[in-house]
Amino acid sequence: MKLFIDSGNLKEIESLVPLGIIDGITTNPSLLAKEPGDYREILKKICGIVQGPTSAEVVATEADAMIREGRDLASIDEHIVVKVPFTREGVKACRTLASEGLRVNVTLICSAAQALRAAKVGATYVSPFVGRLDDIASNGMGLISEIVEIFDNYEFTTEVLVASTRGPMHIVEAARMGADICTCPAAVIEALFKHPLTDIGLEKFLKDWEKAQGARAR
Ligand code: E4P
Secondary structure: OEEEEEOOOHHHHHHHHHHOOOOEEEOOHHHHHOOOOOHHHHHHHHHHHHOOOEEEEOOOOOHHHHHHHHHHHHOOOOOEEEEEEOOHHHHHHHHHHHHOOOOEEEEEEOOHHHHHHHHHOOOOEEEEEHHHHHHOOOOHHHHHHHHHHHHHHHOOOOEEEEEOOOOHHHHHHHHHHOOOEEEEOHHHHHHOOOOHHHHHHHHHHHHHHHHHHHHHHO
16 A cells, blocks of 8 residues: 655655655645745645655636646646546546546545546546544545445546545554555654554663673673
């Protein structure tokens, strides 16, 4: 399963990409709005760092304007994936952009029926929002399982990009279910490194080693 960072922050991206575990980036208008500077330049820099799929979302809401904006975003860098929300207009825009050979990520997916329709119009990725579903007492990861099953049944090539993740267990469950990608905030990726038993174990190894070295020197 591929791992993306859900961020528009260059510092976060620069600190995680060298670890070699990051395959791409997702941004959204809320994330980019927090960053100072020109969003096109930020997206260009992100693409240069990650050298992998980088989702940039349209803010237009009519299909024709979404298509124009999508083409413009795609012209920023070869790694840009055009993100469109799942609306009637977004589905129309996805169909056209995909037919032009652009990669489209259909976002704000909250049901399996939406994911199926996005796949049918050629989406490269669908982004189901698991955390936001959990927030309203729905089963976010249950939705991932449904979408993976449907896409497997019909051999859709559309990839399931698990979005709105809140913790490391979302990543583990997504991998067990056979999702293609998990996109996570930097804090969730950092949390993957933490385990108290690993920390305690390493501390003991180092202490024992130091003690033995001291004893040998005496
Ligand atoms: C995905 O592409 C979205 O940017 C993102 O995962 C939304 O997550 P949130 O629900 O934490 O805002």
